Amino acid sequence: MTQEKKAIVCFSGGMDSTTLLYEVLDRGYSVYPVSFDYNQRHRVELESAANIANRLRLPHKILKIDLGQIGGSALTDMNQAVPDQAANQQFSTVVPLRNALFCTLAASYGEVIGVDELFYGPVKEDFLAYRDCRRPFYDSLEQALTLGSSQEDRTVRIHTPFVDLYKQQVLLRGFALNIPYELTHTCYRGQRPPCGECDACKERLAAFARVGRTDPLLA
């Protein structure tokens, strides 16, 4: 008898985490997608997430944590503009320890529903601006969450299968999995169609260009 494999996938509705969701399903897991409503300017991504989860008939959970109250980031502070992509400017979109908070919330929810494995989708480009997108951070965090879990025998795992892949490599994986990228959302400014100028849009466009495809959001 094989045991059912269960996993929480942290899932924003964007290009990378949607690919991650399909990847984890392809690996044979029962998937519990979790999205975060953190008062992000681009909250429309949550609609994309709900829509995709619904199509796949997965039990989608949206966890709310207002990071606007922390301050310090253009992604949640409506008084700061999201910059166009330019050297160093992407740092204003850093939300301090955002991924630590998201993984910890997901692990807390996982303890309640009996799921110990988490999947998180940082890609290689992310770690230039965001230190909490690097593997040593996740190694350390999964140890902390394991030590802090209320069950002695619980081992929390945080898988980051894309951490050493560039965005275009993730995209190629996604094409192989027939992912409906027209349903995803990426723009930091929350615009539909995407603004094409913010850091997130530029990276998405560049990835599609590198693999010689057209982004279906712009088609």
Place this chain on the structure above:
Amino acid sequence: MTQEKKAIVCFSGGMDSTTLLYEVLDRGYSVYPVSFDYNQRHRVELESAANIANRLRLPHKILKIDLGQIGGSALTDMNQAVPDQAANQQFSTVVPLRNALFCTLAASYGEVIGVDELFYGPVKEDFLAYRDCRRPFYDSLEQALTLGSSQEDRTVRIHTPFVDLYKQQVLLRGFALNIPYELTHTCYRGQRPPCGECDACKERLAAFARVGRTDPLLA
């Protein structure tokens, strides 16, 4: 020239964390008290916290994170009763990874206001029921938060000076610091005067009894 020492104190308005607040002030830190509104049944503790911080003219920050959405604990689930103190029953008051979430939120806020040192107040009794009240957990978490901080040179420290002290030892320290315990709140059921029967009340009463004092909340 000596540098100003700054610290965030995680501060519920209860007996232990109020003692911690005074202790950290006594150590010469500029203190930034942070409380958590997590949809706890005993939210009245936040009024005690605000009252005490206000008296000390400290910049009190209340961070909101609804742990009711996670489920699984009598402290946030209004459909579960808070049990009287009895063998094993206190486990229903476990909120999974609550302290991990609180420390991470505090560290995130600390990054924005430029404070790297956190103080957290678990005491020796806590770690019977709560694994995230043990020092190895905090050692691991401070490493994870340091690795995840967006500044390369930031070192997050989580001090837990009471972790090896029993509640009555904390209380003795508090009496030496002239702490106004009549302003604190402890009861998990959120009652004023305290119910005297829940786990939190029983522990508080026992501590006062052991040092031969009367709890001013009951006087």
